[in-house]
Amino acid sequence: MRKVKVLVLYGHGINCDNETSKAFELAGAYAEKVHTNELIENSNKLDTYDILAFPGGFSFGDDIAAGKIHAVKFKYRLRENLSRFIADKKLIIGICNGFQIMVKLGILPGIDNDYWTEKVTLTFNDSGKFEDRWVYLKIGKSPCTFTKDIQGLYLPVRHGEGKFYTNQGILNKLKKNNLVAIRYVGANNEKNPGYPFNPNGSLDDIAGICDPSGRIFGIMPHPEAYIYKENHPRHTREKLPEEGMGLKIFRNAVKYVKDNL
Amino acid sequence: MHTIEVTFNSALKDPFVGNKRKEILGLGLPVQSVKEIFLYTIDKEFTKKELTSLAKELFSDPLIQEFSVDKSMLNKFHWDWLIYVNNLPGVKDNVGDRSQEAIEDILSVEFNKGEAVYTSKYYLINGDLTRKDVDKIAKEAFAYESVESWHILDRETYSEKGFTPEIPKVLIKHQPQISEFNLNTSGELLKLSKQKNLALNLQEMKKIKEYFSKIDVIKARRKMGFNEKPTDSELEVLAQTWSEHCKHKIFNAYVTYTDGVKTEHVNSLFKTYIRSSTEKLQKKLKWIVSTLWDNSGVIQFNDKYLFAFKCETHNSPSSKYPYGGALTGIVGVYRDPMGTGKGVKLIYGTYGFCTSEPNYNGPIKPEIHPKRLLEGVRKGVQDGGNKHGVPTPYGIVFFDNGYLGKPAIYVLAAGIIPRTINGESGAEKQPNPGDLIVMCGGKVGIDGIHGATESSMEGGAHITLGHVQMGDPYTQKKMHDFLNEARDKCLYTCIQDCGAGGLSSSVGEMGYNFGRKGGAKGFKLYLDRVPLKYKGLDPWQILVSESQERMIVSILPEKLKEFMKLAQKHEVESTVLGELNSSGKFHTIYNDKPVTFLDMHFVHEGVPQLELEAKWITPQTRGLREPQIPKIKNHTKFLKEMLSRPNIAGKEYIVRQFDHEVQATSVIKHLVGEKSDVYSDGVVIRPDFESNKAIAIAAGINPKYSQIDTYHMTANAFDEAIRRVIALGGDIKKIVLNDNFCWPSPLPGKDNPDAKYKMAQLVRANRALFDYTIAYGTPCISGKDSMSMDATIPDLNGKKHRISSLPTAMFSSAGIIDDYKKCVTMDVKKPGDLVFVLGETYDECGGSEYYEMFKEIGLNVPVVRAKKTVKLYRALSKAIKKGLVASAHGCYKGGLGIALAQTSFAGGYGLDIDLNSIPREKINDEDRILYSESASRFIVTVSKKHEKLFREIMKGIEFGLVGKVTNNRTFTAKGLQGKVIIKENIDILKKAWKEPFGKM
Structure with a gap:
């Protein structure tokens, strides 16, 4: 069977590259860490992969705004390569800082066939604080490849700029096209749970979105932070499956490539 | 020059503005609103079109922000007062630097030397305020005097005159020069030391004078183009290397100790x-790989990796600029293990914040209020750790008003190195003669000059601020990733941190300490090759500047090309500065002119030994007695008051703002229990996904006991650091420690009348360290001291007071866990489980939270009974490994009462406890049983089915079955007479514990 090849970006202050690679490996893929500068230097390199992952971290120190400078780099140095990758119907996932890069680049939500204009943003949490806490998530009805057959997740958020925001028009479009892949909910699936369940004040409790194809996905919480049972904060007192819940996201991606590409 | 202004538009509330407003209200000033405008000032020519594109594409977010180009927005908004906050010249502007990088990417241009981007801020304030009020706001909430300037304008003045911000460009109109000093003027030596801020004493200055008048020295120097006078650089090199910070002169002094x-x-x-304790233990413990010579100690972790860790303090800089001080501290300490052996991959960091109470409202007026200080250092470690991609899973916070003068700010870093790299041990380094000396990382400026000498001085106005700096975790993270790759490709022979003392210390040590068996002894360094932030630095400044984020490596010439290529990929500036040799000389050159030519041996071994006297005064002689304290009338109420005490209460807000889970290695977190909101005894991380081995992480500290006897203070801190690891499932056979001594100066002087007593306290603390490391078999593999925990600060009336902190020993522990799946947490797990107390309780309330509640110190300080303790720790480890223990929690500050309540409310079940069954000796008083702080005790819950086995393992240990876990939410304790003395809902108890810091 073919080996699914994942490009996990690193360098420039990205810092979840190791565990993101590990998550893809556990899901059966071959993951390779590649520096953004290697992609710029070798313009065909990206073409050889099936999945592109923008991991979490603090690219460029979160300076000016989280994800902004890295987005600028992609826009001005790698636009063609990335366009080709999208046109080839390959998969892209952005986690936390990766999600911030993707929305500032515009490849999310990618509505109206426009992948290069910022239409939604992720900005400072309402609390004004960086927070590391676990949140309950509900998967919405969406074309998202990564969240297929998942109902809910429990994962940590670790960010200071995770508040999802956009204007009413865009929000309506997101909802109409079922692009809100994932929302913050209460411990018992309650809607509009408020802080700290919605940890950052995100509009409409949005924690992750996908593009209309479902192949491009961004999520604020960290699925790669819960790949082993013992990553769970209460594993010493609750009955939990051996496999971390976050792994499903990566399994879905690998399966999609095997079935479709 | 162009300015782009950016601010949040009306779509969203700016969350920081809300926080800023709260801060101002906290100062007791009436403020209605605050607005912030961010300024990017670009010192380079661009067209209007280019600037607008930059404002749109880079500097603002179209959905939530608005911008203006070369035209101020100030007129657009209503405000009464304007505060403009700007960096002082030379302070690192991280956002500005990154903006420049991005502009270069977008516009495909290059910034020339001298061109740059600067950031600054406007705060627009509405409120009925006077200029004095606004000045207070600027000084106490918005800006730090040590690194920022501010300008205040009222609306009227602005309308009349306008305002043009100035950029803090560094322009040194000075031709670099090399000065010489005449040491042959008798009696002027000390004056020279003071003038140049060298912090060298007369004896040391005399030794230097003697060196330079030696015939062979003069001869050798003449040959190299010097005359008999030392250069400024040479004096500086000696001052840095001989500083208390680098040479630990107090710890190496010849001491005469008397107890009367x-x-x-x-x-x-x-x-x-x-040293002797570590060496003794290293002989016995084969898994200890390397100690006492490198930047940190190294032990075996698993069959693939070694483990190294080191804890530092950054007290002086943090007292002046808490954010920058702590940020530079954590980012700086990372470089210790990064420069250990062949260099680690960082796997965790921890913190320790000892400040005075955040609500301090006494007469002494420190420059920065403890509340602001604590928040500043917290934020510094947050940004340093989070942006470096290193989890910060654990730390301690301790309040005592002795820290009003200087806080003790601890930062620890740990990492792993492959056991072997290309056939060589990962713990070895071998700089060879002929290797090139390469500097990696940031550029050099005047920031951080004299860090090593100034941190060795007492706090006060005479401290210049050269040593206050701004760390840049982004730049260092890039360097970390780069160096890890270079290491695995064997591209360098030796790696060394460039920290205190700058190039002088780092290259100095590389060319001396590390060159074992035929290695390099001496070097030649070209100071004109050092990349500078701006022109005008004298050679001595280049040599001793402590500009951050730099590492030094030595490279075989044939590997240079590959090394530089990799550096380019990672965007890490790397420059060849010179080469190592075997000359035995500290040789530097600037534009072909000789700068230093010193014997390496003299530089490193020449410092004369201090002689100090130590005089112990017993606690009884000091007037300490056991106090008469009223019996506790309402135990339930008292317990809640104890839970709310600042040194006991929970501080979840601190834990949550550190990324404690990055790298996905976290397996026991600092916050555990039914709601994941109660402190665990420590944390566990598993740094290698392919192995079940893990590291249990904790620390021990309680300087309050120093008030009675520093021997026992040290013993208790030591025992606590180990006890916490044992509670998680650690094994006393595999625990290592890092010792940190933060001490008030024991150097005699007219303003330090009890110097001898402080020295005696230090002697006793060290004896305890020796006694207990040997008794437990747990060595200190790394350590550090900070011997000037004093400052002179004014009170309300301007009268000056010398404030010295309590002598503080902190131990950071790391325990190797064989199987992380067997670790336990402190929260009770299920109703019906049996509650055991392990270890005896004695009448030891001296220095306790309980006595402090009555403003007493007492005399009976807890004594650590090593022999019994080791036996107990072994037994508990065994029981946990066998899976017999549902929860284990050590007793710490506040004693049994606090620990029982915590384990209950963390688990979400009540407890039924009978105080009669608590194992104890000569103590028959409920108050003391509950709140005595005797060491080495645990509360353990065990399921009924494991009771028999558990009791077997505990044979020969003092322990008692004291109650059981109930199926309700009520915590109940029966007193010695069989009467219920505490009965309370656990949610109410938890609230008491959480509330004091609940709104931070």
């Missing part, structure tokens, strides 16, 4: 107590 009865002599506390 007999007199003893100790030739170096370090060698006698610390």
Whole structure:
């Protein structure tokens, strides 16, 4: 069977590259860490992969705004390569800082066939604080490849700029096209749970979105932070499956490539 | 020059503005609103079109922000007062630097030397305020005097005159020069030391004078183009290398100790107590790989990796600029393990914040209020750790008003190195003669000059601010990733941190300490090759500047090309500065002119030994007694008051703002229990996904006991650090420690009348370290001291007071866990489980939280009974490994009462406890049983089915079955007479514990 090849970006202050690679490996893929500068230097390199992952971290120190400078780099140095990758119907996932890069680049939500204009943003949490806490998530009805057959997740958020925001028009479009892949909910699936369940004040409790194809996905919480049972904060007192819940996201991606590409 | 202004538009509330407003209200000033405008000032020519594109594409977010180009927005908004906050010249502007990088990417241009981007801020304030009020706001909430300037304008003045911000460009109109000093003027030596801020004493200055008048030295120097006078650089090199910070002169002093009865002599506390203990244990414990010579100690972790860790303090800089001080501290300490052996991959960091109470409202007026200080250092470690991609899973916070002068700010870093790299041990380094010396990382500026000498001085106005700096975790993270890759490709032979003392210390040590067996001894360094932030630095400044984020490596010439290529990929500036040799000389050159030519041996070994006297005064002689304290009338109420005490209460807000889970290695977190909101005894991380081995992480500290006896203070801190690891499932056979001594100066002087007593406290602390490391078999593999925890600060009336902190020993522990799946947490797990107390309770309330509640110190300080303790720790480890223990929690500050309540409310079940069954000796008083702080005790819950086995393992240990876990939410304790004395809902108890810091 073919080996699914994942490009996990690193360098420039990205810092979840190791565990993101590990998550893809556990899901059966071959993951390779590649520096953004290697992609710029070798313009065909990206073409050889099936999945592109923008991991979490603090690219460029979160300076000016989280994800902004890295987005600028992609826009001005790698636009063609990335366009080709999208046109080839390959998969892209952005986690936390990766999600911030993707929305500032515009490849999310990618509505109206426009992948290069910022239409939604992720900005400072309402609390004004960086927070590391676990949140309950509900998967919405969406074309998202990564969240297929998942109902809910429990994962940590670790960010200071995770508040999802956009204007009413865009929000309506997101909802109409079922692009809100994932929302913050209460411990018992309650809607509009408020802080700290919605940890950052995100509009409409949005924690992750996908593009209309479902192949491009961004999520604020960290699925790669819960790949082993013992990553769970209460594993010493609750009955939990051996496999971390976050792994499903990566399994879905690998399966999609095997079935479709 | 162009300015782009950016601010949040009306779509969203700016969350920081809300926080800023709260801060101002906290100062008791009436403020209605605050608005912030961010300024990017670009010192380079661009067209209007280019600037607008930059404002749109880079500097603002179209959905939530608005911008203006070369035209101020100030007129657009209503405000009464304007505060403009700007960096002082030379302070690192991280956002500005990154903006420049991005502009270069977008517009495909390059910034020339001298061109740059600067950031600054406007705060627009509405409110009925006077200029004095606004000045207070600027000084106490918005800006730090040590690194920022501010300008205040009222609306009227602005309308009349406008305002043009100035950029803090560094322009040194000075031709670099090399000065010489005449040491042959008798009596002027000390004056010279003071003038140049060298912090060298007369004896040391004389030694230097003697060196430079030696015939062979003069001869050798003449040959190299010097005359007989030392250069400024040479004096600086010696001052840095001989500083207390680098040479630990107090720990190496010859001490005469008397306790009034007999007199003893100790030739170096370090060698006698610390070094000898570590060496003794290293002989016995084969898994200890390397100690006492490198930047940190190294042990075996698993079959693939070694483990190294080191804890530092950054007290002086943090007292002046808490954010920058702590940020530079954590980012700086990372470089210790990064420069250990062949260089680690960082796997975790921890913190320790000892400040005075955040609500301090006494007469002494420190420059920065403790509340602001604590928040500043917290934020510094947050940004340093989070942006470096290193989890910060654990730390301690301790309040005592002795820290009003100087806080003790601890930062620890740990990492792993492959056991072997290309056939060589990962713990070895071998700089060879002929290797090139390469500097990696940031550029050099005047920031951080004299860090090593100034941190060795007492706090006060005479401290210049050269040593206050701004760390840049982004730049260092890039360097970390780069160096890890270079290491695995064997591209360098030796790696060394460039920290205190700058190039002078780092290259100095590389060319001396590390060159074992035929290695390099001496070097030649070209100072004109050092990349500078701006022109005008004298060679001595280049040599001793402590500009951050730099590492030094030595490279075989044939590997240089590959090394530089990799550096380019990672965007890490790397420059060849010179080469190592075997000359035995500290040789530097600037534009072909000789700068230093010193014997390496003299630089490193020449410092004369201090002689210090130590005089112990017993606690009884100091007037300490056991106090008469009223019986506790309402135990339930008292317990809640104890839970709310600042040194006991939970501080979840601190834990949550550190990324404690990055790298996905976290397996026991600092917050555990039914709601994941109660402190665990420590944390566990598993740094290698392919192995079940893990590291249990904790620390021990309680300087309050220093008020009675520093011997026991040290013993208790030591025991606590180990106890916490044992509670998680650690094994006393595999625990290592890092010792940190933060001490008030024991150097005699007219403003330090009890110097001898402080020295005696230090002697006793070191004896405890020796006694207990040996008794437990747990060595200190790394350590650090900070010997000037004093400052002179004014009170309300301007009268000056010398404030010294309590002598503080902190131990950071790391325990190797064989199987992380067997670790336990402190929260009770299920109703019906049996509650055991392990270890005896004695009448030991001296220095306790309980006595402090009554403003008493007492005399009966807890004594650590090593033999019994080791036996108990072994037994508990065994029980946990066998899976018999549902929860284990050590007793710490506040004693059994606090620990029982915590384990209950963390688990979400009540407890039924009978105080009669608590194992104890000569103590028959409920108050003391509950709140005595005797060491080495645990509360353990065990399921009924494991009771028999558990009791078997505990044979020979003092322990008692004291109650059980109930199926309700009520915590109940029966007193010695069989009467219920505490009965309370656990949610109410938890609230008491969480509330004091609940709104931070």
